[in-house]
Amino acid sequence: MPKVTIDDITIEVPAGTTILEAARQIGVNVPPAMCYYSKLKGSGGKCRVCLVKVTKGSDRDPRPMPKLVASCRTAVMDGMEVRNVTSPEVIEARRGVVEFLLVNHPLDCPICDQAGECHLQDLSYDHGLSKSRYEFERRTFERIDIGDKIQLHMNRCILCYRCTQVAEQLTPERVHGVLYRGEVSEISTFIEQAVDNEMSGNMIDVCPVGALTDKTFRFKSRVWFTKPMYAHRDCPTCSGKVTLWYQGAEVLRVTSRKDKWGESEGFICNTCRFDKKQTIDWTIEGPADVDRHSVISQNHYELPYELPVNQKKLSN
Amino acid sequence: MGRKLLLEHIDKPDINTMEGYIRHGGYRSLEKALKTMTPDAVTEEVKKSGLRGRGGAGFPTGMKWSFLDKSTDKPRYLLCNADESEPGTFKDRLLMEKIPHLLIEGMIVSSYALGCRTSYIYIRGEYMFILRILEKAIAEAYAKGFLGNNILGTGYSLDLHVHPGAGAYICGEETALIESLEGKRGNPRIKPPFPAIAGLYNCPTIVNNVESIAAVVPIVNDGGEEYAKIGIGKSTGTKLISASGNINKPGVYEIEMGISVEEFIYSDEYCGGIPNGLDIKACVPGGSSVPILPKQLLFKQSDGSPRLMTYESLSEGGFATGSMLGSGGFIVFDEKACIVRNTWNFARFYHHESCGQCSPCREGTGWMERVLHNIEYGHGKMEDIDLLWDIQRKIEGNTICPLGDAAAWPVAAAIRHFRHEFEYHVKYPHRVFDADHVYQPEMKMQTV
Numbered sequence: 105m106p107k108v109t110i111d112d113i114t115i116e117v118p119a120g121t122t123i124l125e126a127a128r129q130i131g132v133n134v135p136p137a138m139c140y141y142s143k144l145k146g147s148g149g150k151c152r153v154c155l156v157k158v159t160k161g162s163d164r165d166p167r168p169m170p171k172l173v174a175s176c177r178t179a180v181m182d183g184m185e186v187r188n189v190t191s192p193e194v195i196e197a198r199r200g201v202v203e204f205l206l207v208n209h210p211l212d213c214p215i216c217d218q219a220g221e222c223h224l225q226d227l228s229y230d231h232g233l234s235k236s237r238y239e240f241e242r243r244t245f246e247r248i249d250i251g252d253k254i255q256l257h258m259n260r261c262i263l264c265y266r267c268t269q270v271a272e273q274l275t276p277e278r279v280h281g282v283l284y285r286g287e288v289s290e291i292s293t294f295i296e297q298a299v300d301n302e303m304s305g306n307m308i309d310v311c312p313v314g315a316l317t318d319k320t321f322r323f324k325s326r327v328w329f330t331k332p333m334y335a336h337r338d339c340p341t342c343s344g345k346v347t348l349w350y351q352g353a354e355v356l357r358v359t360s361r362k363d364k365w366g367e368s369e370g371f372i373c374n375t376c377r378f379d380k381k382q383t384i385d386w387t388i389e390g391p392a393d394v395d396r397h398s399v400i401s402q403n404h405y406e407l408p409y410e411l412p413v414n415q416k417k418l419s420n
Numbered sequence: 421m422g423r424k425l426l427l428e429h430i431d432k433p434d435i436n437t438m439e440g441y442i443r444h445g446g447y448r449s450l451e452k453a454l455k456t457m458t459p460d461a462v463t464e465e466v467k468k469s470g471l472r473g474r475g476g477a478g479f480p481t482g483m484k485w486s487f488l489d490k491s492t493d494k495p496r497y498l499l500c501n502a503d504e505s506e507p508g509t510f511k512d513r514l515l516m517e518k519i520p521h522l523l524i525e526g527m528i529v530s531s532y533a534l535g536c537r538t539s540y541i542y543i544r545g546e547y548m549f550i551l552r553i554l555e556k557a558i559a560e561a562y563a564k565g566f567l568g569n570n571i572l573g574t575g576y577s578l579d580l581h582v583h584p585g586a587g588a589y590i591c592g593e594e595t596a597l598i599e600s601l602e603g604k605r606g607n608p609r610i611k612p613p614f615p616a617i618a619g620l621y622n623c624p625t626i627v628n629n630v631e632s633i634a635a636v637v638p639i640v641n642d643g644g645e646e647y648a649k650i651g652i653g654k655s656t657g658t659k660l661i662s663a664s665g666n667i668n669k670p671g672v673y674e675i676e677m678g679i680s681v682e683e684f685i686y687s688d689e690y691c692g693g694i695p696n697g698l699d700i701k702a703c704v705p706g707g708s709s710v711p712i713l714p715k716q717l718l719f720k721q722s723d724g725s726p727r728l729m730t731y732e733s734l735s736e737g738g739f740a741t742g743s744m745l746g747s748g749g750f751i752v753f754d755e756k757a758c759i760v761r762n763t764w765n766f767a768r769f770y771h772h773e774s775c776g777q778c779s780p781c782r783e784g785t786g787w788m789e790r791v792l793h794n795i796e797y798g799h800g801k802m803e804d805i806d807l808l809w810d811i812q813r814k815i816e817g818n819t820i821c822p823l824g825d826a827a828a829w830p831v832a833a834a835i836r837h838f839r840h841e842f843e844y845h846v847k848y849p850h851r852v853f854d855a856d857h858v859y860q861p862e863m864k865m866q867t868v
């Protein structure tokens with residue numbers, strides 16, 4: 105098995121593993137990823153935030169790679185040496201990419217449902233400038249409803265292509281997603297026709313920003329005022345393993361479970377997502393795993409509903 | 421007079437027909453290759469010739485061919501890149517329009533060398549009239565038994581198709597071309613894998629420029645060594661140069677590699693000098709993507725020796741003092757030309773043509789264009805020049821395909837060599853504007 109060294113930490117991984125996946129196995133100093141999604145085939149390579157420097161190609165060919173490479177799409181070689189956070193060049197380039205991602209972004213976090221669980225927000229806190237150098241009008245689009253449950257807010261889209269990959273890989277019809285080219289590319293209305301599909305709601309979960317949001321949850325609450333609980337049900341279509349987002353005793357929304365990297369652990373169907381919003385539909389497993397540093401984890405260990413008085417006493 | 425290997429018979433009125441082409445020595449390489457040479461022997465001649473890709477990157481063609489994965493029994497494809505959309509480049513057009521059979525002959529011989537059964541010419545959509553010319557020529561070749569089953573009774577069969585693009589520069593990038601040919605959105609692929617391993621329909625594929633494929637014909641006719649005698653160092657053979665801008669005789673010229681830049685611009689055989697008695701200010705020697713060279717670097721290399729029309733000499737000294745031969749789009753600017761305006765014009769092109777897949781190119785090209793537009797139209801600030809430098813630096817090298825670099829280099833070179841013109845625009849916006857982008861005398865004095 106090839107051995108790769110990332111920021112001076114060496115790990116052995118199966119052949120064909122990407123640098124990013126190897127870094128995730130190490131678990132520290134992991135390059136960020138906005139377009140790569142391990143569960144979607146062909147994803148990655150586009151956003152360029154995961155760029156790293158390969159200072160040694162491999163034991164067999166030790167030459168460094170001439171350019172920074174996308175760690176999500178570059179396979180490790182035996183003896184490869186990679187610099188991520190220890191390379192000023194990488195940090196500089198990543199800052200540049202974050203700035204590019206933000207030049208046309210509306211920065212409307214105060215009214216965006218994604219705020220608090222938005223990867224672009226996290227990324228800008230880590231790498232962004234505190235002010236914008238872009239002085240021109242930002243590109244804008246009309247908001248469109250793609251079906252009755254999902255809203256597309258193209259202004260916020262970073263064109264990661266993940267939602268089109270969901271449409272292609274999880275739904276039976278071939279649906280393509282991007283219209284036009286360059287700066288004016290947009291996620292296309294073809295998706296609008298695909299929303300009937302039982303798996304279409306997963307587009308919301310894979311979208312790293314607030315471009316695709318759940319209309320049944322729209323403007324109901326900031327995510328950090330809701331409490332995530334793991335729950336499951338016997339679902340004929342999907343795994344039925346979900347996160348319920350409670351406010352008081354009310355389920356405001358249902359999403360798939362997210363792993364440490366913000367990726368869905370298993371895609372869920374639209375019935376589970378949009379139609380099962382009662383506690384009695386579900387078997388509650390307990391509080392969801394949320395990163396300690398996430399804003400969502402505040403009040404995390406409180407129970408989502410008032411326990412009957414006698415039980416409260418017992419648990420004291 | 422330099423030797424002409426491709427355009428020798430271009431003035432013959434019937435050279436576009438099968439009979440005319442054959443009368444002037446056409447299709448000899450076809451017989452020679454298919455009847456007397458093995459496919460590997462053809463590749464060997466191409467290697468010996470030292471031919472380098474004429475599409476821009478200058479990668480040795482023979483070496484590229486040897487990378488073709490022959491270990492699988494999947495079909496192999498040869499794709500001819502006739503998407504020619506680089507501003508300043510129009511040589512492939514002339515070749516296909518006037519001597520279509522030269523490309524077809526080259527395609528058959530090259531396909532034979534690579535073991536392809538089906539090959540495609542991918543032509544830019546704006547060249548629809550040339551597509552018709554090529555289709556007519558292909559029909560003639562089928563009728564003559566040069567294409568189709570069992571060509572000339574040798575047992576080798578080949579089908580050749582022409583496929584039009586839909587007006588995107590990016591479809592000239594080889595993997596975007598492949599995607600487009602497959603009927604998909606023309607987004608460049610992330611490499612590796614390279615087309616020679618997994619290209620069209622995931623099969624081993626070679627993509628070559630029109631001129632590269634046409635050059636295979638004289639190489640097979642006369643032998644690779646004969647071809648390599650022309651030129652200097654690793655720049656062998658002849659090259660088509662599309663000359664435009666402020667010169668007396670714009671047009672396509674076939675040059676022997678190694679003539680000097682000065683000769684090319686001033687001799688009557690080629691550009692014929694600068695009109696209106698003006699001096700030259702700068703030149704973009706290889707199409708809009710390559711760095712612009714100011715006069716003082718154009719004729720002399722940094723070591724003082726004359727700069728030549730070769731891959732090596734034009735790129736001598738890296739981007740600090742050199743540029744690139746690129747696709748041979750040679751654009752000349754006289755002393756009155758406005759570098760800022762020209763840079764803005766190029767930036768506008770790349771902004772329009774970015775496929776939008778990766779963030780630095782999608783967002784950066786538009787940003788650069790807007791800043792340049794501001795400077796050109798008198799709304800610029802001094803900080804904008806440094807901002808532009810910073811944007812281009814953050815695009816370059818960080819994108820999926822070289823279009824990002826191609827957008828960044830012209831901006832970088834213009835600032836590197838003509839910073840004073842940008843500053844002049846910021847300082848005296850009204851003067852630049854009033855004079856219709858023609859410089860005032862004090863401007864000229866500032867020119868280093």
Ligand SMILES: Cc1cc2nc3c(=O)[nH]c(=O)nc-3n(C[C@H](O)[C@H](O)[C@H](O)COP(=O)(O)O)c2cc1C
Binds near residue numbers: 826
């Ligand atoms: C944005 C972009 C546009 C390109 N356009 C063309 C083109 O119009 N014609 C061409 O022959 N090569 C073009 N190329 C180069 C091709 O990718 C490829 O290198 C070339 O076709 C290989 O042929 P060659 O080895 O014969 O030069 C382009 C490359 C890029 C990055």
Ligand code: SF4
Binds near residue numbers: 260262312
């Ligand atoms: S809508 Fe979201 S998932 Fe789709 S491309 Fe845009 S950012 Fe990515």
Ligand code: SF4
Binds near residue numbers: 607776777823
């Ligand atoms: S560099 Fe530009 S043209 Fe090339 S893949 Fe990226 S966005 Fe597309």
Ligand code: FES
Binds near residue numbers: 153176
């Ligand atoms: S995550 Fe690697 S390029 Fe987007």
